[in-house]
Amino acid sequence: xxxxxxxxxxTPYYFLAPALAVLTLIILFPIVxxxxxxxxxxxxxxxxxxxxxxxxxxxxxxxxxxxxxxVSASLRxxxxxxxxxxxxxxxxxxxxxxxxxxxxxxxxxxxxxxxxAPVVTGYMWRWLFHDSFGLINHFLMTVGIIDTNVPWLxxxxxxxxxxxxxxxxxxxxxxxxxxxxxLQGIPGDLYEAAHVDGANIVERFVHVTLPxxxxxxxxxxxxxTIWMVNDFALIFIMTEGGPAxxxxxxxxxxxxxxxxxxxxxxxxxxxMILLVFLLSVSAIFIRVIFADRRRQASE
Amino acid sequence: xxxxxxxxxVRLLLTLLILCFATGCTxxxxxxxxxxxxxxxxxxxxxxxxxQEWIKGAVxxxxxxxxxxxxxxxxxDWATQRESLISSTIIGAGPDIIRCHHKYSVEFGELGGLLPxxxxxxxxxxxxxxFPNVLEHVKYNGQHYGVPVTMLPFVLAVNTDIMAxxxxxxxxxxxxxxxxxxILKEYDLQAFTMPAGLNLDTAYRFLPLLYGxxxxxxxxxxxxxxxxxxxxxxxxxxxxxMKDEGYMPAASAAYAFDENAAxxxxxxxxxxxxxxxxxxxxxxxxxxxxxxxxxxxxxxxATAYEDNPRxxxxxxxxxxxxxxxxxxxxxxxxxxALNVDDPVWQQPNxxxxxxxxxxxxxxxxxxxxxxxxxxxxxxxxxxIGWPGHPxxxxxxxxxxxxxxxxxxxxxxxxxxxxxxxVEVNEVLSDY
Numbered sequence: 082x083x084x085x086x087x088x089x090x091x092t093p094y095y096f097l098a099p100a101l102a103v104l105t106l107i108i109l110f111p112i113v114x115x116x117x118x119x120x121x122x123x124x125x126x127x128x129x130x131x132x133x134x135x136x137x138x139x140x141x142x143x144x145x146x147x148x149x150x151x152v153s154a155s156l157r158x159x160x161x162x163x164x165x166x167x168x169x170x171x172x173x174x175x176x177x178x179x180x181x182x183x184x185x186x187x188x189x190x191x192x193x194x195x196x197x198a199p200v201v202t203g204y205m206w207r208w209l210f211h212d213s214f215g216l217i218n219h220f221l222m223t224v225g226i227i228d229t230n231v232p233w234l235x236x237x238x239x240x241x242x243x244x245x246x247x248x249x250x251x252x253x254x255x256x257x258x259x260x261x262x263x264l265q266g267i268p269g270d271l272y273e274a275a276h277v278d279g280a281n282i283v284e285r286f287v288h289v290t291l292p293x294x295x296x297x298x299x300x301x302x303x304x305x306t307i308w309m310v311n312d313f314a315l316i317f318i319m320t321e322g323g324p325a326x327x328x329x330x331x332x333x334x335x336x337x338x339x340x341x342x343x344x345x346x347x348x349x350x351x352x353m354i355l356l357v358f359l360l361s362v363s364a365i366f367i368r369v370i371f372a373d374r375r376r377q378a379s380e
Numbered sequence: 381x382x383x384x385x386x387x388x389x390v391r392l393l394l395t396l397l398i399l400c401f402a403t404g405c406t407x408x409x410x411x412x413x414x415x416x417x418x419x420x421x422x423x424x425x426x427x428x429x430x431x432q433e434w435i436k437g438a439v440x441x442x443x444x445x446x447x448x449x450x451x452x453x454x455x456x457d458w459a460t461q462r463e464s465l466i467s468s469t470i471i472g473a474g475p476d477i478i479r480c481h482h483k484y485s486v487e488f489g490e491l492g493g494l495l496p497x498x499x500x501x502x503x504x505x506x507x508x509x510x511f512p513n514v515l516e517h518v519k520y521n522g523q524h525y526g527v528p529v530t531m532l533p534f535v536l537a538v539n540t541d542i543m544a545x546x547x548x549x550x551x552x553x554x555x556x557x558x559x560x561x562x563i564l565k566e567y568d569l570q571a572f573t574m575p576a577g578l579n580l581d582t583a584y585r586f587l588p589l590l591y592g593x594x595x596x597x598x599x600x601x602x603x604x605x606x607x608x609x610x611x612x613x614x615x616x617x618x619x620x621x622m623k624d625e626g627y628m629p630a631a632s633a634a635y636a637f638d639e640n641a642a643x644x645x646x647x648x649x650x651x652x653x654x655x656x657x658x659x660x661x662x663x664x665x666x667x668x669x670x671x672x673x674x675x676x677x678x679x680x681x682a683t684a685y686e687d688n689p690r691x692x693x694x695x696x697x698x699x700x701x702x703x704x705x706x707x708x709x710x711x712x713x714x715x716x717a718l719n720v721d722d723p724v725w726q727q728p729n730x731x732x733x734x735x736x737x738x739x740x741x742x743x744x745x746x747x748x749x750x751x752x753x754x755x756x757x758x759x760x761x762x763x764i765g766w767p768g769h770p771x772x773x774x775x776x777x778x779x780x781x782x783x784x785x786x787x788x789x790x791x792x793x794x795x796x797x798x799x800x801x802v803e804v805n806e807v808l809s810d811y
Contacts, residue, residue, distance in 0.1 A: 213629070213646075214646075232631030232634065233631075234631065234634035235631040235632065235633040235635075235788065236788070237788060240634070320577075321578040323577050323633065323634065323788070324633040324784055324787075325784060325785045325791075326781070327788075329578075337777065341773060341777055342774045342777070343466075343774075
């Protein structure tokens, strides 16, 4: 017999149960399934029993120069793209914040790169960077910066730079919109007070705008990091991870292990490493975002 | 227990995947509905526009002429065939007939995903109509897992206008290619172009050179990689030299099929290793004047580097019946009507993307708009396929990686091939 008191205690859990069931099915189950797969040599097609290999897939991955190279490529891709996209996005947001007329029209145009499918973006930039037909070489040649076509996507360093440029182009609108929303939420009297105190435009930006935007920037940084580290389509279409594996980022490596080589265990292990990395980054950012709120609460 | 849960999870996800893929259930009940024609589901992977146009028409004609069988056709992207085959084989549900690459005859024949043709009484009659060496491409453990329908021999596509303008003969050796490169470079042209990016097209262009030098993908008993032997290393060194000397595009290490086709079709390079699809591609996609196109044998080195018979790569497209079909006999009837008896297989047609496998297509008196059909047929006759190994797709990927690493200048040809061989040996040790 359930007492009334116990029933009252359980009531919130009844309401939570459907959401928990859905989360278990679509998040927890795949993660646990992936974790189990990562410690097995999976014989998916051959019909045999999967072989338990413990941390074998992980140790082989960490010992593999291809995987280490792909981790390095992912980090370079993300941490070259992020600061560029943030700086340019901030600049655009500041400009848009000053626009008083037809802002929705400009904002709609701004969103075009973000709205285009990554596959289309990839193809577009792949041909823009083409050595002999690409508009980029044509433009640089016309203005006299280069005198011979640059094989952008055929050299490891320039290929990485090209994918970063395409990625920044794609992400900048999102960052701009987020920061613009943050800018519009800053009370105008803060700027007026700073002005009365004699702060110039740079000082107002450093002492008013940036502190007021820090939460928005942290969220943008977090989301952008997750999306960029996980990016597959843009790089796959532009370079397929080449040349010489210079842009072979972790998601493409996972795809190759799991779906081209059918080494599902190793692919799952690579995906788990990626997940742990992203969870760690997220935890750090969430701590930063909520640190001062916790401080305020404790005061 | 945990392992069982994991496997169940994977299967559950793949079930959902196949439900997205599949157009209909393959149960006998849904294929045979009393009072209605038996449904036969065909997945047609890939196909150039001409092929797609033909198969749609052929299916319409078949359905109009029969009231006992109805074909349900689905045209699918060539690039998705392996994923589709994997998921449908695991689930044991999907189409009854597939048109796909011959290499899957081994991978999925071994797994029971395809039906051996030997189970059909009139298979010997069908077999007798096809090039014998091509039948080997769909054979595994003494059984044939598909009907080869289209041959794709790799040949040298030559821009005859460029060659004539500079008084050059079509080279037959690597040494001749280097010499043509030297001369054309003086006129700001390249002798050769090929996709050498991190994609499978790269492996497909390297292999004709490997076979031409007497090399092979594996050693004689397929326990070790063989492409890193003297022939493979010489072939890759030849390619790197062509690029370093400026006889190939500097950006070839980023090229896939499209970039290479654009480069050749805009007359920036004189030669490329291609196949029967080239005529239709350069005309249809780039408006290239095909009067300037000639096909020739892929050049070989003056002397072989290994003792194997020298040849050229031959790819084959087959049509197969799936191992889980509940309507095998009806599927065989459909397969024969569409892919054996239809007159399109007795007359080579460039719009079909490849040349037919039937001997009748090359009989005296058969007319064809194919340019240099005799060169294509000759290459097909002495063509060597990719080895019929279940893991061949992985092997192709490692070879492509090695070629790309060397062509990017990051590793020497020998080191790149040796590194790929280590990876391939690990793959082979699983079998």
